[in-house]
Amino acid sequence: MMLSALILLPLIGAALIGFYPASMSGKLSRGIALTVAILTFLWTIFLVIQFNPTDIGQQFAESLPWIDVIGFNYSLGIDGLSLPLLVLNGLLTAIAIYSSDPSLQRPRFYYSLILLLNAGVSGAFLAQDLLLFFLFYEIELIPLYLLIAIWGGAKRGYAATKFLIYTAFSGILLLASFLGMVWLSGADNFGLQSLQLTALPLTTQLILLAGITIGFGIKMPLVPLHTWLPDAHVEASTPISVLLAGVLLKLGTYGLLRFGMNLLPEAWAYVAPWLATWAVISVLYGASCAIAQTDMKKMVAYSSVGHMGYVLLAAAASTPLSVLGAVMQMISHGLISAMLFLLVGVVYQKAGSRDLDVLHGLLNPERGLPVIGTLMVVGVMASAGIPGMVGFISEFIVFRGSFPIFPLQTLISMLGTGLTAVYFLILVNKAFFGRLSAQVLNLPRVYWSDRAPALILAITIVIFGVQPNWLIHWTEATITAMVKTQNLVVATSSELKIENAPSSDFNL
Incomplete structure (x- = not known):
């Protein structure tokens, strides 16, 4: 039950806060929720300590039959792909x-909804059964919808409904693809290990991969499936934006690697050039839209669209180094985007605005927000890929691993790094430098309790930027084995097709 504890702890905490006792105060419910979240995070650290990074299989595996008639099992496991994402989920929650x-x-x-959201995301990262993954994937939908719809901004109803419709359509595509994968392959259950041993015709794989790619592409999100994201971020409260950008988007990238690249290797190799081109479009479009924004939060939201394109580029290249870079990019984006949203939230809380046409001079050491401004500069540098930060090493590995396979797409995607520096330089220059604007002369005091979360993330970003092997160490063996298996399947299939092809020789 070591892995089930990651699901049960937040579920028990949510039930405790939500149903008992009726007179529980807001302060007490917050304290219980924070305690449960910290315990869950510490449990992920314990799993990291117990984890064997050289073992490429699923560790701490749990499996119980659930609905035998359809081959639905409660099956959990953890490997180098899911481990860092679980830790990230625990930390950001x-x-x-x-x-x-x-x-x-x-x-x-x-607080009950946040803990339920944490349990759903952890379950999705742990699930080793396609239906179980889909169950957890859908569980996180309702809490996030309610968190936006109830505690969001002025247009929260519109943003929450748009998010619900997009994500529901994503779930429909994924369920249809998962069912088709099992039924067409003749497998007797929905387990990942069973499906890895089956082979499907290329045409069938392409149809199934189309559903999986679009379904997870909505979640990432990729252009033009991204339009729900800026609205959701702008209307969501700061903590929900932290979870949305830092964790929820990673369900899409994780799903592409786990269920697209891993289970449909021939189709993945066939469409890889198109996926790489799609990644380039997302990178450039996201960066271009971010440059045009005057709302700080919307600018950070569009930056996520561009940075998720790097993950798709690396996954399309499917080299051990590029896929390792994709995992690094997921973690680095989770940390950096969470930090930026926290800082934008503090600015909005203290200055009453996120408009770059209104905010100026916030770096003023006497009457401004000097510490928040300094942390914002650190976050901007990390997102722009400045050496010494985790953003640099993750993007470098992505580009280095993808260039031998897709040199043109990689070179064009590198422009996204330059554009990232442009739009974040605009943000910092307008909001934090210059003369303090008259509209925000009397700013409330910023306490260390407001700065602490962003400071913790900043320290983590620098630590992994200086010593990335502390993160790579846990993932490298799993990723290398996954990519080698995929390449072997593709190569074997190609050889069989050549051997079975009709001979063109003829006798005179």
């Missing part, structure tokens, strides 16, 4: 609860 407004309305319902 604790930070989101800590950063929540202590005086918010309906606190018991709010």
Whole structure:
């Protein structure tokens, strides 16, 4: 039950806060939620300590029959692909609860939903059964919808409904693809290990991969499936934006690697050039849209669209180094985007605006937000890929691993790094430098409790940037084995097709 604990702990915490006792205060419910989140995060650290990085199989595996008639099992496991994402989920959930407004309305319902969201995401990363993954994938949908719809901004209803429709359509595509994968392959259950041993015709794989790619492409999101994301971020509260950008988007990238590249290797290799081109479009479009924004939060939201394109490029290249870079990019983006959203949230809370046409001079050491401005500069440098930060090493590995396979797409994608520096330089220059604007002369005091979450993330970003092997160490063996298996399947299939092809020789 070592892995089930990651699901049960937040579920028990959510039930405790939500149903008992009726007189529980907001302060107490926040304290219980934060305690549960910290315990869950510490449990992921314990799993990291117990994890064997040289073992490429699923560790701490749990499997129980659930619905035998359809081959549905409660099957959990953890490997180098899912381990860092679980730790990231635990860390950002604790930070989101800590950063929540202590005086918010309906606190018991709010904290229960965040813990339920944490359980759903952890279950999705742990699931080794396609139906079980889909179950957890859908479980996280309702809490996030309610968190935006109830505690969001002025247009929260529109943003939440748009998110719900897009994500529901994503789920429909994924369920249809998963069912087709099992039924057409003749497998007797939905387990990942069973499906890895089956082979499907290339045409069938392409149809199934189309559903999986579009389904997870909505979640990532990729252009033109991204339009729900800026609205959701702008209307969501700061802690929910932290979870949305830092964790929820990674369900899409994780799903592409786990279920697209891993289970449909021939189709993946066939469409890889098109996926790489799609990645380039997302990178450039996301960066271009970010440059045009005047809302700080919307600018950071569009930056996520571009940075998720790097993950798709690396996955399309399918080399051990590029896929390792994809995992690094997922972690680095989760840390950096969470930090940027936290800082934008503090600016909005203290200055009352996120408009770059209104905010100026916030780096003023006496009357501005000097520490927040300094942390913002650190976050911007990390996102722009400045050496010494985790953003640099993750993008470098992506480009280095992808260039031998897709040189043109990689070179064009590198422009996205330059454009990232452009739009974040605009943000920092307008909001933090120059004369302090008259509209924000009397700023409330910023306490260390406001700065602490972003400071923790900044330290983590620098640590992994200086010593990336502390992160790579846990993932490298799993990724290398996954890519080698995929390449072997593709090569074997090609050889069989050549051997079975009709001979063109003829006798005179």
